[in-house]
Amino acid sequence: MNTLKTGILLVVVGALAVGIGALFFGQSGAIIGLLAALLFQSISLFAGHKLALSFARAQPLGPNQLPWLHQAAERLSQKAGIPTPTLYISPDPQPNAFAAGWSPKVAVINFNKGLIENMPEDQVIAVMAHEIGHIKNRDMLTMTVAAAAASFIQFIAYLAYFVPIGDGRERNPLVGLLIAIFAPISATIIQMAISRTREFGADRTAAELLGTPQPMIQALQSLDRGTHRIKSPVAQPQMAHMYIASPFSGQGLAKLFSTHPPIEDRIRALSAV
DSSP states (O other): OHHHHHHHHHHHHHHHHHHHHHHHHTHHHHHHHHHHHHHHHHHHHHHHHHHHHHHTTOEEOOTTSSHHHHHHHHHHHHHHTSOOOEEEEEOOOSOOEEEEOSSGGGOEEEEEHHHHHHSOHHHHHHHHHHHHHHHHTTOHHHHHHHHHHHHHHHHHHHHHHHSOOSTTOOOOHHHHHHHHHHHHHHHHHHHHHHHHHHHHHHHHHHHHHHTSSHHHHHHHHHHHHHHHHSOOSSOOGGGGGGBSSOSSOOOTHHHHTOSSOOHHHHHHHHHTO
């Protein structure tokens, strides 16, 4: 299923790149757009996890730092049947975490400092189990492609606003404005389509790895309170779907377009495990 989603996502991004390229520069622009999309996706596959860590200002967690966390990583990874991911820590004060890397062999897990400092160990380990669930379920490739797609669409929105459109190079501010408005919305919809289903799966895998859903339920409750109370200074919109909880809290329309399912829905699903 994840392979199918990844393939569909690549086709959608390629078609969008060809269409926008043709709109900007005519027939030659379609080829340029397709090549640009391929370049974006290639970079994301092989360097996406490094870019994600760079955005988060994350540093490797040394073997003598938080030994209980390293021990939990080894134990849960062995149980999941995957290589132990490399652990990182970000100075971000918001309690949150994400996994990155296009395959289990290069997977990393980043923990925000706010999560380590403000949540008890059993809940931090539950968060780790969730991220290991993503790696075990092979969500990371699709997540990486989705992040690249969102970045590429944001780039298109920027071009639409500042670059003249058409073979005659005429400036059509209305068309550019419409693309600049709707391109980010389409990026969010892509992230929603990828993220909302995979979060339930990773929650369920975490409960299986831990032997009980309770630590995961408690962790989600803590994350919900923390992400609403503390704003992240480093989280990027195109990476929002990679976090265990949305780093951008909101109500009303903002909640409707959240990259994550509501926490209460995730807790309800876990309670039924």
